[in-house]
Every structure is written in C-alpha cells, then in structure tokens.
Amino acid sequence: MIIKKYIVNDMKEALIRAKYELGKDAVIIHQRKIKEGKWYNPFKTTKLEVTLAIEEDKDNIKDPKEAKDPKETIQNKDIYGKNNMENTNISKEKDIKTNILFKDANEELKEKLLSYCKLKSLDVNSLTSEDIKDFLNIGYKDNCFKEKLSLGKLNVMVGPTGVGKTTTIAKIAAKEYLENNKKVGLITLDTYKIGAVEQMRTYAEILDIDYEVVTEPNEMINKINKLSHCDILLIDTLGTSQRNKEKLQDIWEYLKDIKEDINTYLVLSISTDRETTLSIMDKYKQLEYDALILTKFDEVSSFTNVWNIMEHTDLPVEYFCHGQSVPDDIEIANIDNLIEYSKEVYSYD
Ligand SMILES: Nc1nc2c(ncn2[C@@H]2O[C@H](COP(=O)(O)OP(=O)(O)O)[C@@H](O)[C@H]2O)c(=O)[nH]1
Ligand SMILES: [Mg+2]
Structure with a gap:
C-alpha cells in the first residue's frame, strides 16, 4: 500500500493532486486542519492535511514530476477566485515588460493577466490576439466593450472641454449619413465657446444636413421637434469642468424636460490622467450618462487609461476615436477593434 500526505488549501486540490499522482482509485484515510507558518507568526494560515492511500500497482502511479500542475486543471471560471490567486503563487517581481497593451496597466489587472497566463501556460509577453480576447472575456466577463447601447433617435454628448465632443459628433454624423443612409440632424447647445x-455649422454644411442652435433651455x-423628420439627432453640449456643478446643472436644464428616450454619452479623452478621469466619470453621473466614448487614442503610448476606465464602469463604451x-x-469600441488598432499602431503581432 502506498500512503501519501498532501498539505493543501482544500479537499478539491487534494483530490486533483492525488488523482494525478496516485490514480483515480486512491482513497482518503485521514484529514485534519493544520496551521502553517512559524509559531510566532500571527498570520498563520489554516491548511488541510489529507492522507490518501492506494494498493500498490505500478501502472496506476505517475511520477509526481510528470504530473500536471493541478492548478492548471481548475476550470476557467474559477481562475480568478481568491484562493486560486493565492495558489498560483505568482512572483510579484515578474513584470509585463514588452506587452504593449498591458505594460502600464494597474496591479490588479497585471495580477489577473499573470494568473491567466500561468494557468494557460502562456508567455505574458507574447500573447496572441485570441489570448488577449480570451483573457478579457474571462477576467472581465461583463466588460464595457461587450454590450453596445447603439444610437437612438436622440443622442447627447457631454464631457469636459476639448475632449472631442463636437469632432466625434461630426464623425458619427458622417458615418451614419454616408454609410448607413440615415437622416441625421445636429443640435448644438455650445454657445459659450467662441x-x-x-x-x-461647418460640419452640417459639408454633409448637407440640418442643424439647430439652442440658446435657452426652453427652446x-x-x-x-423641428428636426423630427431625422432618424438620428446628435446633440452637442458645452464642455465644462467636472468640478463646476453649476455648469453641469446648466446642461441638465436643457435636457431634463425631454420626454423621449435620450442616450447620453460621456466623452472622455484617454490622454487625461487616471485620477481626473475617475473624477469626471463620477461627477458627470449628475447628467445620468448611459454610455462612454473614448477619444485621443492616437495621443497616448499605452492603454493604461482604457483599462482604468474598464475597471471602473459597467456602462458600455460605444466608440473609440484615434x-x-x-x-x-x-x-466601434469592441475588443477586436481595440486589439486590431493597437496592433497597427504599436506594430506587434
Ligand atoms: N488627436 C486627436 N485629436 C482629437 C480627437 N478628437 C478630437 N480631437 C481634437 O481635439 C480638439 C478639440 O475637439 P472638439 O471636438 O472641439 O472638443 P469639444 O470641446 O469636446 O467639443 C480639436 O482640435 C479636435 O480636432 C482624437 O481622437 N485624437
Ligand atoms: Mg465642442
């Protein structure tokens, strides 16, 4: 009879290891909880000691060195579980050096990524597009690049000054008009900015589409109504600092009486720093935005802020501009397009 003791986190881990090393007929003969760590360590962890036995039969037993790492057999859906994160024993010093997409990502994302790579036996610095897609879909199951809000009849862009609201409206208007044959109308509330x-007006005239300027909320x-013949109305607003509650309230005054469904898009430039971005996302909640649009991808040298935004919202990101x-x-801001774009600009495979 072969008897073997395993010090493990839970019974599942013991059984997986025993199955690989002793074969499927091994039986549990004893189990007990033990504390691991030096006697003076107040943070000793509780482990399980499991003793298993099997009748001696050489065919049944694998060399433990040949045995697969049991952690690799854990289902994908469990791979980011807390216990498992501890199990994977990832070296904190190991860094993501050359993976351009994730090189400046925050620690949480890096840990998830390293854990994913360990479980899938992948080199973090040579992931394929499929690997990246798989990682994001598993690690961030309901991520903001999956679902789309899609344009409604009324669509309003809000966000700080200079992030690209007006330019984005022009891009969307042109696409919808030229590619999708939609009747597009433009409305601007942005009368503060010279x-x-x-x-x-320039964009509207180039495209030969209708536009209206609104100077007072009651208009x-x-x-x-004047543009009711249009399929899609794109409404531009005055940009304002997220700290200026009164100006945010001013914008709300224009929108609050609209009875029809209205999609509100918060436009964010990813070249803005993390703290400011999170503060904008927070303060603009006052305008009840439903989705995001990210701009200025061409101005940054990493996707840091993209991942920060992803970790801080469940709302869909509709478009990205570059x-x-x-x-x-x-x-359209889906994972395929993001990866494709990053490949083009950062030239990797
Ligand atoms: N590099 C870059 N510039 C952009 C992008 N989107 C808009 N811009 C520029 O940013 C500036 C401000 O854009 P604008 O649409 O007027 O911003 P708004 O104040 O939010 O309406 C303009 O010079 C735009 O051409 C983008 O994705 N990348
Ligand atoms: Mg503008």
Missing part, C-alpha cells in the same frame, strides 16, 4: 456654432423641445480626421478616425 466658434462652437461655426464648427457645428430645446421646440428645436427637437485622430482628428472626420469621419475616418472612429471605430
């Missing part, structure tokens, strides 16, 4: 109305419904060119520099 040139804002001209910017919108809003009337102007929307330049000033109207209408070309906009894409």
Whole structure:
C-alpha cells in the first residue's frame, strides 16, 4: 500500500493532486486542519492535511514530476477566485515588460493577466490576439466593450472641454449619413465657446444636413421637434469642468424636460490622467450618462487609461476615436477593434 500526505488549501486540490499522482482509485484515510507558518507568526494560515492511500500497482502511479500542475486543471471560471490567486503563487517581481497593451496597466489587472497566463501556460509577453480576447472575456466577463447601447433617435454628448465632443459628433454624423443612409440632424447647445456654432455649422454644411442652435433651455423641445423628420439627432453640449456643478446643472436644464428616450454619452479623452478621469466619470453621473466614448487614442503610448476606465464602469463604451480626421478616425469600441488598432499602431503581432 502506498500512503501519501498532501498539505493543501482544500479537499478539491487534494483530490486533483492525488488523482494525478496516485490514480483515480486512491482513497482518503485521514484529514485534519493544520496551521502553517512559524509559531510566532500571527498570520498563520489554516491548511488541510489529507492522507490518501492506494494498493500498490505500478501502472496506476505517475511520477509526481510528470504530473500536471493541478492548478492548471481548475476550470476557467474559477481562475480568478481568491484562493486560486493565492495558489498560483505568482512572483510579484515578474513584470509585463514588452506587452504593449498591458505594460502600464494597474496591479490588479497585471495580477489577473499573470494568473491567466500561468494557468494557460502562456508567455505574458507574447500573447496572441485570441489570448488577449480570451483573457478579457474571462477576467472581465461583463466588460464595457461587450454590450453596445447603439444610437437612438436622440443622442447627447457631454464631457469636459476639448475632449472631442463636437469632432466625434461630426464623425458619427458622417458615418451614419454616408454609410448607413440615415437622416441625421445636429443640435448644438455650445454657445459659450467662441466658434462652437461655426464648427457645428461647418460640419452640417459639408454633409448637407440640418442643424439647430439652442440658446435657452426652453427652446430645446421646440428645436427637437423641428428636426423630427431625422432618424438620428446628435446633440452637442458645452464642455465644462467636472468640478463646476453649476455648469453641469446648466446642461441638465436643457435636457431634463425631454420626454423621449435620450442616450447620453460621456466623452472622455484617454490622454487625461487616471485620477481626473475617475473624477469626471463620477461627477458627470449628475447628467445620468448611459454610455462612454473614448477619444485621443492616437495621443497616448499605452492603454493604461482604457483599462482604468474598464475597471471602473459597467456602462458600455460605444466608440473609440484615434485622430482628428472626420469621419475616418472612429471605430466601434469592441475588443477586436481595440486589439486590431493597437496592433497597427504599436506594430506587434
Ligand atoms: N488627436 C486627436 N485629436 C482629437 C480627437 N478628437 C478630437 N480631437 C481634437 O481635439 C480638439 C478639440 O475637439 P472638439 O471636438 O472641439 O472638443 P469639444 O470641446 O469636446 O467639443 C480639436 O482640435 C479636435 O480636432 C482624437 O481622437 N485624437
Ligand atoms: Mg465642442
């Protein structure tokens, strides 16, 4: 008879290891809880000591060195479980050096990624697009790049000054009008910024589509009605600092009486730093935004902020923009497009 003791986190781990090393007929003959760590360590962890036995039969027993790492057999859905994160024993020093997509990601994402790579026996610095997709879909199951809100009849862009709201509206308008044959109308509330109305008028005239300028909240419904023949209305707003509650309230005054469904998109530039981005996402909740649009991908050298945003919202990211060119520099924000874009600009495979 062969008898073997395993010090494990739980019975599942013991059984998996025994199955690989002793074969499927091994039986549990004893189990007890034990404390691991030096006697003076107040943070000793509780482990399980399991003793298993099997009748001696050489065919049944595998060399433990040949045995597969039991952690690799754990189902994907469990791989980010807390216990398992501890089990994988990832070296904290190991860094993601050359994976351009994740090199400056936060610690939490890196840990998840390293854990994923360990379980799948992949080299973190040479992941394929499929691996990255798989990782994001498993590690961030309901991530903001999966679901789409899709444009409604009324769509309003909000966000700080200069993030690209007006340019993005022009891109979407051109795409919907030229590629999808939609009747598109533009409305601008942006009367504070010098040139804002001209910017919108220029785009409307190039595309030969209708536009209206709203200067007072009580004109809003009337102007929307004037463009009721359009399939899609894109409404531009005045940009404001997230700290300026009054200006945010001003925008709300224009929107609050609209009875029809309205999609509100928060436009964020990913070249903004993490803290500011999170603060914008928080303060703009006042305007009840339903989805996000990310701009200025062409201005950054890493996807750091993309992952930060992903970790801080369940709302869909609808589009991402990567330049000033109207209408070309906009894409639907799904994982395939993100990976494809990153491959093009960072030249990796
Ligand atoms: N590099 C880059 N510039 C952009 C992008 N989107 C907009 N811009 C530029 O950012 C500036 C501000 O854009 P604008 O649409 O007026 O911003 P708004 O104040 O939010 O309406 C303009 O010079 C745009 O051409 C982008 O994705 N990448
Ligand atoms: Mg603008």
